[in-house]
Each structure stands twice: as structure tokens, then as C-alpha cells.
Amino acid sequence: MKSVRYKSVLGLAIGERSLLAAEVVMGERPVVRRVAELEYPPGVSPGEASQFGPALDSLRKKHGFSTRATVVGLPARWIVVKQKDVPSTDATTLAGILRTSAEGEFSSELKNMTFDYIESQPSAAGKTVLLVGTPKKYIDAIAAACDTAKLTPVAITSSALVLGAATGNSSKPAGLVLAIGASGAELTAQQNGAPSAVQHLRAPEPSAPFVSAIRRAVSTMPSPPGGREILVWDQTGLDAQALGQQLGMTVRAGELSSLGVEVAIPSLNGTAGRYAPAVALAMSMLGEARPGVDFLHSRLAPPRTHRLPRWAYLAIALGVVLIGLGIYSYVTLSAQQTALANAQNNLKPMTDNLAKAKSFIAQVSYAQAWQAGDHRYLACLKGLTQALSDDDQTYAINVTLKEVPRSGTAAANLVDGEKTPPSGALAGTINGKATDPNGWSKLQSKLQKSQALGFTEVQLHNTTNADRSSEVSFSISFNYQQPAAAH
Amino acid sequence: MLSLTKRERNLAIGTGVTVGALLVYFVIISPLQQAWSDVESGQRAIVQQQHDARLVFNNRDHLKKAWETLTKSGLQSDASLAESQALNAVSRIADRAGVMGVALKTDSPSTEGSFVVKGVQMSGKGTMRQISQMIFLLESAPTPLRIVSLTISPQREGTDDLTVQMSLSTICLAPPPPPKTGARS
Numbered sequence: 001m002k003s004v005r006y007k008s009v010l011g012l013a014i015g016e017r018s019l020l021a022a023e024v025v026m027g028e029r030p031v032v033r034r035v036a037e038l039e040y041p042p043g044v045s046p047g048e049a050s051q052f053g054p055a056l057d058s059l060r061k062k063h064g065f066s067t068r069a070t071v072v073g074l075p076a077r078w079i080v081v082k083q084k085d086v087p088s089t090d091a092t093t094l095a096g097i098l099r100t101s102a103e104g105e106f107s108s109e110l111k112n113m114t115f116d117y118i119e120s121q122p123s124a125a126g127k128t129v130l131l132v133g134t135p136k137k138y139i140d141a142i143a144a145a146c147d148t149a150k151l152t153p154v155a156i157t158s159s160a161l162v163l164g165a166a167t168g169n170s171s172k173p174a175g176l177v178l179a180i181g182a183s184g185a186e187l188t189a190q191q192n193g194a195p196s197a198v199q200h201l202r203a204p205e206p207s208a209p210f211v212s213a214i215r216r217a218v219s220t221m222p223s224p225p226g227g228r229e230i231l232v233w234d235q236t237g238l239d240a241q242a243l244g245q246q247l248g249m250t251v252r253a254g255e256l257s258s259l260g261v262e263v264a265i266p267s268l269n270g271t272a273g274r275y276a277p278a279v280a281l282a283m284s285m286l287g288e289a290r291p292g293v294d295f296l297h298s299r300l301a302p303p304r305t306h307r308l309p310r311w312a313y314l315a316i317a318l319g320v321v322l323i324g325l326g327i328y329s330y331v332t333l334s335a336q337q338t339a340l341a342n343a344q345n346n347l348k349p350m351t352d353n354l355a356k357a358k359s360f361i362a363q364v365s366y367a368q369a370w371q372a373g374d375h376r377y378l379a380c381l382k383g384l385t386q387a388l389s390d391d392d393q394t395y396a397i398n399v400t401l402k403e404v405p406r407s408g409t410a411a412a413n414l415v416d417g418e419k420t421p422p423s424g425a426l427a428g429t430i431n432g433k434a435t436d437p438n439g440w441s442k443l444q445s446k447l448q449k450s451q452a453l454g455f456t457e458v459q460l461h462n463t464t465n466a467d468r469s470s471e472v473s474f475s476i477s478f479n480y481q482q483p484a485a486a487h
Numbered sequence: 488m489l490s491l492t493k494r495e496r497n498l499a500i501g502t503g504v505t506v507g508a509l510l511v512y513f514v515i516i517s518p519l520q521q522a523w524s525d526v527e528s529g530q531r532a533i534v535q536q537q538h539d540a541r542l543v544f545n546n547r548d549h550l551k552k553a554w555e556t557l558t559k560s561g562l563q564s565d566a567s568l569a570e571s572q573a574l575n576a577v578s579r580i581a582d583r584a585g586v587m588g589v590a591l592k593t594d595s596p597s598t599e600g601s602f603v604v605k606g607v608q609m610s611g612k613g614t615m616r617q618i619s620q621m622i623f624l625l626e627s628a629p630t631p632l633r634i635v636s637l638t639i640s641p642q643r644e645g646t647d648d649l650t651v652q653m654s655l656s657t658i659c660l661a662p663p664p665p666p667k668t669g670a671r672s
Binding site: 322326329330333336337340343344347350354357358360361362364365367368370371372374376377378381395397398399400401403 | 511522529533536537543546550553554557560562602622623629631632636638639641644645654656657658
């Protein structure tokens with residue numbers, strides 16, 4: 001259970017006819033700030049949440065209880081107790097032993113009961129625990145009533161056990177603690193600093209049967225080491241000394257200050273002791289203190305059983321993660337597909353414009369071939385002139401230049417409704433004569449080396465020496481593509 | 488109930504997990520991967536199309552200016568006007584360059600896309616300087632003219648008296664195609 005420090009706690013001690021409430025605030029010495037008593041209206045029972053809840057809520061509002069954290073004490077009549085000797089062992093093993101023991105002791109009622117236990121000081125032989133149980137229906141009813149009254153139940157325990165434990169640990173400890181109410185009394189025995197027994201007794205009136213009941217109860221309880229002294233917390237105005245004389249035992253009345261609290265309510269005028277059960281309940285949860293028995297956080301609650309092994313949980317978690325990823329992926333994919341479809345739809349109107357633009361580009365590109373500024377014939381003639389030697393030994397007779405027709409496929413194909421423009425390349429033939437036998441080869445060599453000027457595929461076709469002189473006729477073909485820089 | 492040894496159980500679990508993983512892969516992961524791949528390639532194609540389209544539109548905008556220049560500098564929409572314009576231009580240029588004995592002849596027109604191409608045959612006589620001057624002027628002329636072929640040969644071997652024969656072409660816009668008639672019933 002998570003450790004919480006409560007600075008103020010409301011104690012509610014449920015009785016058979018009335019409920020005692022006390023609000024205790026933490027300080028250097030805890031202070032009882034408010035107390036109240038709720039006498040149940042006719043038809044209201046604390047075991048019935050539907051009636052008890054509104055009554056509790058009106059009590060809270062009427063007396064101005066501002067604390068939400070509440071410790072509820074059940075009457076002794078609602079609980080069953082069994083003392084058990086157990087070996088000294090760890091808490092988990094002890095809980096297992098007590099759970100098994102409870103199954104044996106209360107098997108028929110176990111399903112509807114909530115159990116917890118109080119340990120005594122361990123001895124060499126082991127230790128004694130007090131097994132305490134109460135029907136679940138009371139726990140549920142009280143939790144529901146607190147919810148209706150906007151209170152937060154932080155513990156549900158036994159008023160008698162908490163009061164007994166508080167008295168046992170007080171400045172004036174006593175072996176037996178008797179809390180007397182108008183409708184009944186609760187007797188608790190202390191042993192080794194822990195409650196060892198609790199009994200519900202009849203109402204204090206008439207006196208004789210009540211005294212007899214106390215005698216019987218005391219005789220069944222183990223005799224405490226300090227002798228049989230009874231500490232009485234009385235709500236009815238009983239004379240403690242007279243009771244002691246009747247019982248033949250020492251009886252003294254309890255004082256609230258012995259529980260270690262201050263009472264800041266002057267109107268109580270010496271009657272503060274009647275609220276001792278509620279104060280003890282609030283004190284049991286104040287600061288880091290916790291009551292010995294807490295049905296709300298029972299240590300004997302059956303451990304959670306795992307239906308599935310650990311690996312199955314991991315597998316399920318992995319499966320859930322994978323399914324989540326799959327769903328995320330699918331959703332994202334769908335969104336992307338939608339976005340893609342939208343983008344494709346948006347492109348459709350552009351397609352017509354695009355086709356017109358391409359057609360326009362092809363049209364202009366074609367027509368640009370007839371535009372001024374492309375001096376390829378002049379550039380080709382200039383190149384040929386430069387290549388011919390200026391020694392009058394080699395000269396051209398005939399020059400033919402013509403456009404290289406487009407390749408068959410390009411010539412036939414239309415690009416976006418337009419013919420591809422002419423290539424711009426020229427094919428040429430130069431026929432000439434050279435008096436120098438090597439003149440033609442010099443010309444051919446010069447043309448071959450002048451690729452930077454645009455001449456390519458320079459080929460000699462024939463050379464003839466027809467008239468038996470040293471003059472040689474030749475024919476050279478070439479291709480010409482005007483260099484880009486010359487445009 | 489069938490009892491399995493630990494080894495058998497582990498084998499069964501391993502087989503089950505493997506089969507399950509394969510099923511998940513082939514039924515879910517693989518189709519999802521394929522779909523993602525399709526979407527990604529579609530997105531890449533869209534981006535490429537948009538990029539290409541942008542280039543085309545930019546090119547079109549750039550060529551609008553060139554088209555304006557072409558139309559302003561004499562691109563005709565009538566074939567006979569274009570022919571007349573070309574003949575005048577060649578004759579004037581030859582005269583300006585000093586090429587003598589110019590003879591001009593036209594070819595029959597041919598339609599090339601949205602243009603009509605008209606051929607012009609030209610011959611003349613002159614020196615290499617005059618012929619070069621004429622070629623320069625023809626290639627610089629604002630009139631849509633294009634030299635298709637050129638032959639230069641001497642009138643008399645060893646002299647600068649040359650004969651030039653040229654094949655030129657000019658273009659004009661083709662008349663718009665007649666509107667399509669509806670299908671006959």
C-alpha cells in the first residue's frame with residue numbers, strides 16, 4: 001500500500017444506535033478539533049448505505065467536518081475473531097498460513113468475508129495473531145455511504161480493537177478495555193502489546209446482568225501480567241468505582257489526554273472521554289500510523305491470480321502494438337493514396353495546356369530554322385578556305401554543300417503535331433587539284449585536324465593523274481557542324 | 488487431452504509463431520509494402536511531371552518572344568506572299584552583293600506540320616568575295632530564308648569567275664485545316 005501522511009483524519013465509530021465522529025489534526029501534539037454524535041434516525045441503519053450515506057453527509061455538513069480522509073470503526077458485533085498461534089515467519093508466508101486457516105475456520109462464510117490480522121510480539125516459540133473477519137457487505141455499505149457523504153475511507157477497522165490498542169500503548173496501559181455505549185459494550189483484552197480478544201457485551205442497563213456478563217467475559221480471557229484492571233470508556237455516565245466494587249476488580253475511567261491528544265473543544269466540559277473510540281480511530285491513521293486491522297487493505301485478500309502466463313501478456317501487448325501499427329500504417333497509406341489521387345486529378349487540367357505548350361514549342365523550334373543569324377554556310381566556306389594552302393599548289397575546283405537530311409525516323413515523325421526542325425549539319429564535297437603530289441593529303445590532314453572548326457568524317461574518295469603531269473585531281477567529302485560558339 | 492513434452496510444445500510454438508509470422512508478412516505486410524511503394528512511385532512521378540511541365544511552360548514563355556520576332560520579320564500566312572517575299576529578297580541580296588546573271592525558279596510547296604515550305608532555286612555568277620557577301624546577306628536576312636544546298640564551281644579553271652547554284656527555302660503558316668464534319672449516319 002502506498003504510504004501517505006495524513007495531517008488530519010476523521011474517525012467514525014459506528015455503534016448500534018449512534019455514530020461517534022471526531023476530527024483530529026496533526027500538530028506537535030494531535031488536537032481533537034471537532035466531535036459529534038449521530039443518533040440514527042428511525043429506519044436508518046449503518047449497514048444500509050442508501051439510508052446511512054445521506055445521514056452521514058448531513059452530519060458532516062452540520063458540524064463542519066472538513067477532513068475527507070476517514071477511518072471507519074466497525075462495532076464488535078459485526079466482527080468475528082480467532083486467536084492463532086503461528087510460527088515466526090515472513091509476512092507472505094504468514095498471510096498464506098492465515099488464509100488457509102481462515103478457510104478452515106470460516107469456510108462456509110469465507111466468500112463473503114474479509115479478513116485481516118493483528119500480530120503480537122514474537123517469542124521463541126512463535127507468536128500469536130488475532131484473526132479478524134467481517135462480512136464484505138458491511139465494507140461495501142460503508143464505502144458506498146462514505147462516497148455519498150463525499151468522504152474518502154482510508155481504512156475500515158474495528159473500533160474496539162483500535163481503542164484497545166491505543167489504550168494499551170497509552171501512558172496508563174491496562175490489560176482490559178471496556179467501551180460502554182447505550183446499546184452495548186465492547187471488551188478488549190491486551191496481551192504482549194496487542195489485542196488478544198474482543199467481545200460484544202449487552203447494554204449496561206439493567207446493571208446486574210451487565211455485571212454478570214462482564215464477569216463471564218473476563219473469566220474467559222487470559223489474565224494479563226499486570227493483574228485484572230479494567231479501563232472504562234463510558235458514554236452513559238456509569239460510575240466506574242461502583243462497577244469496580246461490583247466486579248471485585250480495579251476499574252478506572254479513561255481520560256482522552258492519556259491517548260496523547262489535546263481537546264480544543266471547551267463545550268465538552270469533561271465528557272470528551274465518550275468520544276474516545278472515534279478519537280482512537282482518527283489517531284490510528286494520523287501521520288504515518290496505521291491501524292492493526294484494515295479490512296479495506298487486507299493482507300489476507302486472496303492474491304491476484306493470473307489467468308494467462310507472463311509471456312501471453314507480452315504476446316498480447318506485442319500483438320496490440322502490431323495491430324496499432326498496422327492500423328496507423330493503413331490509415332496513413334489511405335491518406336497518402338487520397339492525396340496522390342487528388343494530385344493526379346489536379347494534374348489533368350494542366351495536361352491540355354501542356355500539350356498546347358509542347359505544340360507551340362515544336363512550332364517555334366521548327367520555324368526558328370528559317371530565322372536569320374545562322375551563318376553555317378559562310379563558316380564552312382571560311383574553314384575550307386583556311387584549310388587550303390596559300391601556295392597555289394592546291395586549289396578547289398568545285399565545292400558542294402548541302403544540308404544533311406534528318407534521319408528517316410525523325411523526318412517522318414511529328415513532335416506534338418510539328419515536324420522536327422532541320423538538323424543544321426552540312427555534308428560537303430570538295431573537288432580540287434594539287435601540283436604538289438602530297439597537296440591533297442595535306443588538305444585532308446588539315447581538315448581532319450580541324451574538328452574544333454566543325455569538320456568531321458573527312459574522307460578521300462579518289463585521286464587521279466589524268467594528263468600525266470604532276471597535277472593530281474582529288475575529291476574529299478566531309479561533314480560540317482558549326483561549333484556552338486560560332487553561332 | 489493431448490499431452491506434449493516440453494520439446495514438442497516448444498517445437499509446436501516455434502512452428503506456430505513462424506507460420507503466423509509468414510502469414511502476417513504475406514497477407515498484411517507485403518501488400519502494405521507494395522501499396523506504399525506504389526504510392527511513393529506515384530508521388531515521384533507526379534513530382535517529375537510537375538517539374539517537366541514547369542520546364543515546358545518556362546520554355547514556351549521564353550519562345551513567345553522568338554515567335555513575335557518571327558511573325559514581325561516576315562513570317563507570312565499566305566504561300567504566294569511568302570514566295571514573292573523570298574524571290575524579292577534573294578534578288579535584292581544578289582544585286583547588293585554584286586552577283587550577276589541571277590536566275591530564280593520556285594519549287595512546288597510542301598506542307599510540314601503547321602507550315603508550308605516553298606523551295607527557291609537560284610543561280611548566278613560572281614567572284615568568291617561577291618558570292619561570300621551574298622551568302623552572308625542571305626544568312627542574315629530577316630526574311631525567313633534557309634539555304635538548303637550550295638554549289639560553287641569555276642566558269643573557267645584557275646580564275647575567280649565562279650558560278651553559284653543555290654537551293655533555298657522559305658516558310659509560311661499553313662492555312663488552318665477545314666473543320667471536321669460530323670460522322671455520316
